[in-house]
């Protein structure tokens with residue numbers, strides 16, 4: 545297990561997994577454009593993009609989501625990556641209203657190398673990743689062997705441990 549309270553400066557690229565979600569507006573277009581944005585950053589190389597899934601909302605009553613995941617190699621530190629993703633969310637008109645409420649775009653850092661990051665505004669691995677089918681199913685498609693540094697289980701193992709209704713998460717298209 546590798547615990548880091550912060551990575552101050554990257555002298556090499558680190559692998560990271562990002563979850564994307566949207567349930568307001570033209571969600572699939574938004575997500576596709578967000579992937580274009582992510583890969584246009586000089587500090588980022590896109591490795592893989594999962595399929596897109598239509599998923600039932602967890603939380604308050606709201607429209608279905610489109611969800612997916614990407615893996616990247618990046619020179620961004622975890623905090624720089626969080627700021628970069630926050631800027632993209634804002635560009636797509638994201639407003640923070642209610643917790644777990646509807647949003648045009650949500651970008652979460654799920655994993656960053658094999659590091660455990662515990663900052664006030666940033667927890668990696670994402671604290672809810674192990675219970676979210678809408679994260680683990682797309683992520684297992686593109687990074688099944690990645691080890692969660694907290695449980696030392698692979699993404700595939702975590703996915704297989706999930707209890708979820710198969711009708712609540714439907715693959716709709718490739719990235």
Ligand SMILES: Nc1ncnc2c1ncn2[C@@H]1O[C@H](COP(=O)(O)OP(=O)(O)OP(=O)(O)O)[C@@H](O)[C@H]1O
Nearest residue numbers: 640643644645650651652653654665666667668670
């Ligand atoms: N791994 C992470 N990825 C993205 N944001 C994170 C992470 N860990 C902590 N945060 C913090 O979570 C804050 C709230 O995020 P956000 O508004 O997207 O929450 P949410 O999408 O409603 O809920 P959830 O975090 O459960 O998906 C962000 O401002 C960020 O500082």
Ligand SMILES: Nc1nc2c(c(=O)[nH]1)N=C(CO)CN2
Nearest residue numbers: 565599600601602609644678
């Ligand atoms: N299906 C689904 N449900 C959610 C999602 C999401 O991306 N997909 N995001 C949430 C808050 O981040 C809350 N609930």
